[in-house]
Amino acid sequence: MQCPFCGNAEDKVLETRTNSEENYIKRRRECLSCKKKWVTHETIEYKPLMVFKSNGRKELFDKNKIIKGMEIACRKRPVALEDIVDAVDRIYYKIRRDDKNTITSEQVGNMVCDELKNMDMVAYIRFASVYRKFESVEEFRQILNISSKENKE
Template sequence: MKCPYCGFAQDRVVDSRESKEADSIRRRRECERCQKRFTTYERIDEIPYMVIKKDGRREKFDRQKVLSGLIQSCQKRNVSAAQFESIVDQVEAFVVDSPERERSTSAVGELIMGRLKEIDTVAYIRFASVYRDFKDVREFKAELEELLSGKDTRSKRPQPR
């Protein structure tokens, strides 16, 4: 929280109270630089973050669903729980950072594939085969050849902020 008077980023909470309607918390804060006091209000963020599916449907972002897909892709691979957590955290930050509160599943999938490609190429291929819905062996082979050649002919994956 930045002080509205001097812009300093550190303050201390002097008093906290629930609002009369019980839908927010009122906090009196004091800037540690200029010692001026100001009031902030906190409330629960009720609008969910959404992902836009390939068919245009919107669905609530589900962190557990991302983790489940990663775990399936990485079965019997040397990928740690910390790496899972890191990828899921990056995906969640990517969705949350969206100014429209939504991201396409294709952008989310590309982000996941980019991270998996850095961590474990077999897990990457497993995830890509499901995510990109390979129809036959030729599509699978093309993806493998692209991976082996070191070229990334697809558009650059979105970077988390």
């Protein structure tokens, strides 16, 4: 890469850092001629992610909307907002890793359910009872059994 200070074409990379999702890279570079240092950032350019809703309409994947829905499910539960934001990031990158540009709202809902199940059972049940129809009464009963066992620990 050309040095932004002296225009020399040769540089060396001193340090490379990626974030946890590895979709972002930061490099510290040094010019081999003038020895000045600078930083470059690389991010992956994604196509917009579209969500198909059950009514046939589509909309842009909206992290904030999902965070808000999870926040409501987690109301008065011991779940930090940061954990919700992390969960939504995980969902987003999971979809992206599958190289998809479209997803259904039902699939997003299921992924949110999976995250909430690991975070807080009450929040999970609240969310699932609104956004996902339980397959059977038995399935719902099983989930309640799991949650009452966890509360005893």
